[in-house]
Amino acid sequence: MWRSGPSMRVLISGNLGYIGPVMVDLFKQAGHHVTGFDTGYFEECLVPDGRRLAPPDRQILCDIRKVEPEHLDGADAVVHLAGLSNDPMGALDPGLTERINTGGTRRLANLARECGVGRFVFASSCSIYGAAADGGLLDEQAPFNPVSAYAVSKVAGEDVLRELAAPGFSPVFLRNATAFGVSPRMRFDLVLNNLMGWAWTTGEIRVLSDGTPWRPLVHIEDISRAALAAVTAPADAIHAQAFNIGRADANYQVRDIALAVGRRQPEATVSFTGETVNDPRSYRVDFTKALTKLPGFEPYWTLERGCEELCSWLSAGSLAGRDFQSRLFIRLKQLQHRMEKGELDADLQLLPPSV
Numbered sequence: 585m586w587r588s589g590p591s592m593r594v595l596i597s598g599n600l601g602y603i604g605p606v607m608v609d610l611f612k613q614a615g616h617h618v619t620g621f622d623t624g625y626f627e628e629c630l631v632p633d634g635r636r637l638a639p640p641d642r643q644i645l646c647d648i649r650k651v652e653p654e655h656l657d658g659a660d661a662v663v664h665l666a667g668l669s670n671d672p673m674g675a676l677d678p679g680l681t682e683r684i685n686t687g688g689t690r691r692l693a694n695l696a697r698e699c700g701v702g703r704f705v706f707a708s709s710c711s712i713y714g715a716a717a718d719g720g721l722l723d724e725q726a727p728f729n730p731v732s733a734y735a736v737s738k739v740a741g742e743d744v745l746r747e748l749a750a751p752g753f754s755p756v757f758l759r760n761a762t763a764f765g766v767s768p769r770m771r772f773d774l775v776l777n778n779l780m781g782w783a784w785t786t787g788e789i790r791v792l793s794d795g796t797p798w799r800p801l802v803h804i805e806d807i808s809r810a811a812l813a814a815v816t817a818p819a820d821a822i823h824a825q826a827f828n829i830g831r832a833d834a835n836y837q838v839r840d841i842a843l844a845v846g847r848r849q850p851e852a853t854v855s856f857t858g859e860t861v862n863d864p865r866s867y868r869v870d871f872t873k874a875l876t877k878l879p880g881f882e883p884y885w886t887l888e889r890g891c892e893e894l895c896s897w898l899s900a901g902s903l904a905g906r907d908f909q910s911r912l913f914i915r916l917k918q919l920q921h922r923m924e925k926g927e928l929d930a931d932l933q934l935l936p937p938s939v
């Protein structure tokens with residue numbers, strides 16, 4: 585049964601990743617009771633940055649493929665972040681992305697509906713638009729053109745949820761732009777964070793393409809605000825609907841992102857290596873619907889504020905000699921490391937510690 589009130593019981597899956605800790609803190613600040621659910625692939629990748637983000641009230645360590653009804657006990661809403669979450673990880677094994685992202689979403693959503701959870705917020709992605717044919721602005725009605733296993737899994741996840749939508753069970757799809765921002769589980773495999781990492785550590789802002797692809801951006805705190813708005817909105821405002829999540833001015837060409845980093849790090853030089861020729865991921869997105877029809881959603885973070893935040897994090901010594909391209913900050917490397925250490929099998933299931 586969904587109830588909107590001052591305090592709701594919300595299960596946030598994937599809370600021990602990049603976006604999750606910031607989202608949990610926002611939900612806690614808004615007065616909600618939060619259960620975190622995560623298998624903990626990146627649990628050890630914690631880099632303290634002096635902030636004290638509130639932890640969940642309860643933490644469940646479990647694979648989404650094994651979620652059980654008791655995990656959802658008493659939940660009013662689910663925000664589903666858990667999954668393999670970018671294109672290179674999909675290249676590990678496309679079947680794996682399908683099993684975890686689509687299969688995991690199916691299992692969690694079916695159980696949520698059976699258990700009477702009224703609201704299911706799905707972290708989808710603008711990457712489902714993939715390569716836009718004419719370069720025009722894409723709204724929520726635009727055709728899908730997914731160009732990676734990851735994007736395909738997000739299209740399939742939305743399909744699963746659309747079929748389950750019913751009175752009393754309202755799924756909502758937040759098609760987030762590419763994220764940026766500072767988190768206790770920091771990532772440098774995302775374009776703005778990555779370019780700032782290059783600028784800071786080498787003095788060279790290395791753009792792997794020719795800089796022309798369009799890449800809409802959104803801060804992880806604004807993604808979290810959108811999820812909070814989607815959880816608390818009246819059902820008729822969001823039922824089985826998709827919202828592109830970003831600011832109105834969130835569409836940038838990669839070269840503009842590099843130049844913004846350069847303005848914040850004037851001593852760094854920008855280079856276009858062109859290693860990634862013909863990057864098929866290029867799309868410009870229309871964010872009007874969320875800005876006008878998702879009650880209470882007000883994004884705050886601009887590209888410039890994001891550059892400022894990243895620079896403050898770096899100048900505070902948060903890297904502390906760590907390589908920004910190490911497994912601490914690059915998801916694919918961390919998963920490969922744990923597989924090599926025998927902690928994860930080829931299906932990314934946790935293995936018991938060897939004695």
Ligand SMILES: NC(=O)c1ccc[n+]([C@@H]2O[C@H](COP(=O)([O-])OP(=O)(O)OC[C@H]3O[C@@H](n4cnc5c(N)ncnc54)[C@H](O)[C@@H]3O)[C@@H](O)[C@H]2O)c1
Nearest residue numbers: 598600601602603623625647648665666667669707760763
């Ligand atoms: N970061 C972005 O740019 C971005 C953009 C759009 C959408 N999203 C979506 O938002 C969500 C969160 O993104 P993120 O950047 O925080 O990702 P992340 O990879 O940092 O975190 C994902 C979390 O899910 C957990 N997880 C993965 N597989 C699991 C499984 N089988 N069982 C239980 N937990 C599992 C991981 O342990 C991790 O803590 C993802 O669904 C992602 O696709 C992210």
